[in-house]
Amino acid sequence: MIYIYIPLLLLTSSCTNFLSEPHKEQPSLPTEKFIQKYLIEEDGRIQTNITALKEEYLSESLGLWMQYLVVKDDRKQFDQQVETLGKYFLTKDYFVTWKLYGDKKAPANAFIDDLRIVESLYHAGEKWNHTPYTKMADKMSNKLVNYQTHNSLMVDFVELASKNKGSEVTLSYIIPAGFELMRQAEILPIKTYESTKKVLLDAPHSELGFYPKRYDVPKGTYTYAQEVNLIDQFYVGYHRAQWQGDVEPLVAFAKQAFAESGGKLYGRYDGRTGKPVVAYEAASVYALAILMCLEVEEKDFAKDLYAQMKTLQQSDEKSPYYGGYIDTETKETHSFDNLLALLAERRVLDETDF
Secondary structure, three states, rough: OOOOOOOOOHHHHHHHHHHHHOOOOOOOOHHHHOOOOHEEOOOEEOOOOOOOOOOOOHHHHHHHHHHHHHHHHHHHHHHHHHHHHHHHHOOOOEEEOOOOEOOOOOEEEEEEHHHHHHHHHHHHHHHHHOHHHHHHHHHHHHHHHHOOEEEEEEEEEEEOOOOOOOEEHHHHOOHHHHHHHHHHOOOOOOHHHHHHHHHHHOOOOOOOOOOHHHEEOOOOEEEEEEEOOOOOOHHHHHHHHHHOOOOOOHHHHHHHHHOOOOOOOEEHHHHHHOOOOOOOOOOOHHHHHHHHHHHHHHHHHHHHHHHHHHHHOOOOOOOOOOOOOEEEOEEEEEEHHHHHHHHHHHHHHHOOOO
């Protein structure tokens, strides 16, 4: 997978309120308790699910959890995750393996995951005045700049042993806050920063409002997906909005699709017809749509999306799975759905006028 010092705070509004307020740990939410009970192991690694993939651990989950802990102002749990990062995921070269299966490490990173962790470390170093976090983020940033850059753009992956790298940029991988923070640290070259921003903000949308999935760096061309994953789309929309880019066409599509399906969004749509090609909903889709809509002051639609997302949550307080985004009959769940929903829940709860 596949959502700072002033004035850069303006670009990370999902976290800014918490970074500027007096430090006060936020109360735990039911979803957080579900994650702690069922997905986080004693060693700090986060299971992908509790069925077939319970021995799979993703750097994506680690980074999302770190983001949440900074927002929550939970220094203790954040410290534990940094230990998990160093023990299991971080290489001696300061790259992050994108997946563990048991003790077996994937041979490459995923840029979005490294960038998300870098962002979290910078935020934590500033918020808690803890220099070691900032220094770790600096080291990771330097490696990304030195090895993951192709024609002044950060590409999707680096092979951890050979340092061979990809030649494409998946648009949903571009997290503005991470780029802003690396730039502020005087590690990211201004050319890379400007080129990346241009790739995201210049991406043309289709007639239906869909953005491209990838940018081919050598060719300088965008590629659209025939089958559109709304997670990718809403990540792109959320991040474009953080850089003040226009996302109205995508929001318009989401509103229309939501209305036509009787108040639901599905996981994937045909890129040509705009019709759903799957019958499932996902908490992560709603969470990212909510975050995107809050960035552009579409609060009424965000409220509708939030209400529908919550229908996917186990709301029975007597259930052992209370708070989780889980099918209690099949036990099917996913760390990504729960973590993104948790970030959206936290954002909504701290919106004063939601």
